[in-house]
Amino acid sequence: MSKIFKDAKEALHDIVSGSTIMSGGFGLCGIPENSINQLEKMNIQNLTVISNNIGNSGRGLVKILVQDKIKKAYCSYVGGNPDLEKRIINKSIEIELVPQGTFSERIRAAGMGVRAFYTPTGYGTIVAEGKDVKVFDRPCILEEALHADFALIKAQKADEYGNLWFKETARNFSPLMAMAAKTTIVEAEEIVPLGAIPAEDVHLPGIFVQRVYLGKDYQNDIEFLITDEGENS
Amino acid sequence: MTWSKTEMAKEVIQFFKPGDYVNLGIGIPSLVAEHIGAGLDIHIHSENGVLGVSGRPSQQSVSPTLINAGKETISIKDGASFFDSSLSFGMIRGGHIDFSVLGGMEVDVEGNLANWMIPGKKITGMGGAMDLVNGAKNVVVMMSHFNKSGDAKLVSSTKLPLTGKNVVDLVVTDKGIFKPNQKSFDIIKLADNVKEEDLKLP
Numbered sequence: 001m002s003k004i005f006k007d008a009k010e011a012l013h014d015i016v017s018g019s020t021i022m023s024g025g026f027g028l029c030g031i032p033e034n035s036i037n038q039l040e041k042m043n044i045q046n047l048t049v050i051s052n053n054i055g056n057s058g059r060g061l062v063k064i065l066v067q068d069k070i071k072k073a074y075c076s077y078v079g080g081n082p083d084l085e086k087r088i089i090n091k092s093i094e095i096e097l098v099p100q101g102t103f104s105e106r107i108r109a110a111g112m113g114v115r116a117f118y119t120p121t122g123y124g125t126i127v128a129e130g131k132d133v134k135v136f137d138r139p140c141i142l143e144e145a146l147h148a149d150f151a152l153i154k155a156q157k158a159d160e161y162g163n164l165w166f167k168e169t170a171r172n173f174s175p176l177m178a179m180a181a182k183t184t185i186v187e188a189e190e191i192v193p194l195g196a197i198p199a200e201d202v203h204l205p206g207i208f209v210q211r212v213y214l215g216k217d218y219q220n221d222i223e224f225l226i227t228d229e230g231e232n233s
Numbered sequence: 234m235t236w237s238k239t240e241m242a243k244e245v246i247q248f249f250k251p252g253d254y255v256n257l258g259i260g261i262p263s264l265v266a267e268h269i270g271a272g273l274d275i276h277i278h279s280e281n282g283v284l285g286v287s288g289r290p291s292q293q294s295v296s297p298t299l300i301n302a303g304k305e306t307i308s309i310k311d312g313a314s315f316f317d318s319s320l321s322f323g324m325i326r327g328g329h330i331d332f333s334v335l336g337g338m339e340v341d342v343e344g345n346l347a348n349w350m351i352p353g354k355k356i357t358g359m360g361g362a363m364d365l366v367n368g369a370k371n372v373v374v375m376m377s378h379f380n381k382s383g384d385a386k387l388v389s390s391t392k393l394p395l396t397g398k399n400v401v402d403l404v405v406t407d408k409g410i411f412k413p414n415q416k417s418f419d420i421i422k423l424a425d426n427v428k429e430e431d432l433k434l435p
Binding site for chain 2: 080
């Protein structure tokens, strides 16, 4: 059965207020631009959003952050996102800052059926507050899996079974989020025939994907353009 | 005399041996990549999912999907690889990275590092730093010796929220190279004409 949807509006139709949403991308690299634009248009509130940066420089998820649609955010890095930093400091958003490796592993754990794991990352810091500590070779803290209702991700290529192929460093958190959500919605720059992505080169097997649509008008913004001739941004 | 950022980067490069896997943080540490010559066979890892970072791209080869963890455009060398964030941090958390070079706000005599927030004033978030300092075999902090108020950033006890406890192996500042020894800092090397009494070491 084909998983292809017509567009962002159709693919995101059942996201409602109070949903927990994961959104792929590192900074602005590999973000689901069309799905974020659709969230911006939808009349929804009180979202919990799990994303490494919650957008950057006024772009990406910052579009819905400034609409105050996000009640709680999980992320690892705030630098370059003054709209988020301001809301954290004046406490107008609930925030859980998660070390980036713990962040990716908690998401992966959800997809893999692992309920929780021990890690030394964060021991002796604010991150460890209230968490179970156990000494293995050294002290470790217990971190729990991170689930979501929806994952919104972007792939370079997708087929109708939901097999995905990512370009360069645009892969980042996206395959992990696809595994961790009940419903994974993929926007792709190209929808290709079955078999066009050689089986050996499938980065994420379609079993983790529920919906695919063809994205359009990609900006693919560069945050810091630096070439061998110097900085251009 | 103090070291320039470039001279600091060159001091850090002296620690590496051929074949090492090295992660470079945002800010001053990213300069290290620009000064690793082609002759030195070092593999640069960036936690957003690439191993084998090379220099800056040419105008023609810039790609919006090819960036480092500082969100800057990069190029890769032959033999590079791409992967997802979990595998990338597996390289870090699993102890496969030889050196983590990162910036700092404070380092104390026990090797505690603070580098991600000033309560009520500034929050950058920890990003991958907490994983890096606990996972890499060697942790090198690159930072200016003094803050803007003229206080040394090498302290007896950190006051800012920690990034990691007992994690720092070496600190490279514009004044020299230092190693936390529980009571103070061992001086490994000083920049030319820098006097120990000017360092405000604890």
